[in-house]
Amino acid sequence: MRTLLIASLVCSTALLGCSKEKPNGDPAPTDSSPGAGPKAATPQAAVKNMWIGDREGDKDLFMGSWAASPEQFKMLEILFETQKAQNEFRHKFIKTYGEKAWRDFMKGGFPCGNDDADYERAIAKVDKLQFKISGDKAEMTDPEYPQNRPEVVVKSGDQWKVDYATSGWRCNEAALKEIQGYGAIFRKYIAAIGRKGISAEDIKVEVGRALAATDSELPKVDGPRRFDIDHLPAD
Secondary structure: OOOOOOOOOOHHHHHHOOOOOOOOOOOOOOOOOOOOOOOOOOHHHHHHHHHHHHHHOOHHHHHOOEEOOHHHHHHHHHHHHHHHHHHHHHHHHHHHHOHHHHHHHHOOOOOOOOOHHHHHHHHHHHHHOEEEEEOOEEEEEOOOOOOOOOEEEEEEOOEEEEEHHHOOOOOOHHHHHHHHHHHHHHHHHHHHOOOOOOOHHHHHHHHHHHHHHHOOOOOOOOOOOOOOOOOOOOO
16 A cells, blocks of 8 residues: 555556656646546545545546546546446445455465555545645645655535645556556456356466566466356356
8 A cells, every 4th residue: 555545556557566756847737637526625535535435436536536636547547447337346246255365365375456455444544634725735644654745635616625736646658558457368368257167266377377478577378278258168
């Protein structure tokens, strides 16, 4: 988990080291947003809306919680869609095979996405963060990590929004491409869950094989294929 609340808990972004630093020449945030949802009357509400939208797969609420440039919104959309795919995979996997099987799946060291407990901790922690408001800008710090650079929430019209450029969700192009690949894998392999003759262990092996093919830092999976994701058995 990253140290500041806005920093993504998504395992894939943590593995890829998405930067929290704002590089020179970054596009300035815009007041427009491709999403919509409850207006955040306080900086705390903006951060909570962001996490709730991510947890619930509510794209309008999530995207509407950010102040970002058009290019940055494209990055946020990729992060959102990846997390949504991971959440859907996890929920179906647990419903089909149980919590114990999911814990075993997690031992593979895969980019696994947030779980329900991660979201609850993140949302609960918002009330413990410190916000220093100056006009239309609020610097946010975590008392547990006072040495870290503050992240920012800005006022856009009559509502507050998270400033993407200073947040831990920031990713470079190479990292974003890998994250997008993770999402595609989880989205594809969800179809194997619950199919006749395919076990939780089989899915763990084949998802691990697919992920390792896109990320050299993940352990390589040897041995025969357990199933062909492109030719699944009938339900």
